[in-house]
Amino acid sequence: MTQTLKALGQLAILWAIYQGSTWLAKATGLPIPGNVLGVLALFGLLCLGVLKLSHVELAADFLLKHLVFFFMSIAVGLMEWGSVFYNYGAVLLAAIVVSAVVPLLLVGCVAQVMYRRRA
Template sequence: MKETWKFLWQMAILAGLFWGSDWLVRAVGLPVPGNVFGIVVLFLLLLTGVIKERHISAAANFLLKHMVFFFVPVAVGLMQWGGVFYEYGWILLVAIVISAILPLLTVGLLGRALRRRARKKEGESCNPTQA
């Protein structure tokens, strides 16, 4: 019973954070969806230690484990767009492939450049002939 109350309390924290963020976005008129703003707020609260990971871990693990059920309505909704996919399918496929490859390449190249820079810096600081 104690675990059930803990889980419900954690879900209430996450739901309250979402509803509060959504309300704030609407009240202020921010050009960001409420759930995206809520994730940023949750990240900042976790980062600052206002909310500890143990305060939301059970509810977050449950939601992550059952995430596929939250995407079923989206997938069913996409079925109504069959004509668009039929007409612009190749363009959409190219856009999806490019938008998947570009971030991977960018992060890979940036990581490689930063690693080279760090190694070069280490080599300079460890070289006794450069004093």
């Protein structure tokens, strides 16, 4: 019971940071999503010591473990977009394959070379 209450309190902290960041993104008109600002804000607060890991990790770990749950209901929206795949299947496939393979190899090579130079 106390664990549940603690997790809910931590959820309130995450929620407040998310709301604050979303508001900031809107208020400043920055073309950056509020959730990206929220990650940076929480990371900053943890680094500065304003928040400790123990203040948020119970709720954060639980939510991250089930993050995929939230994605499912977004993907259901595909119901309305089947024709896009029917009409543009080949171009979409080419775009997805090339844009996965090229950066994969590039990141691997660059990181390996930089690591060796440093070592």
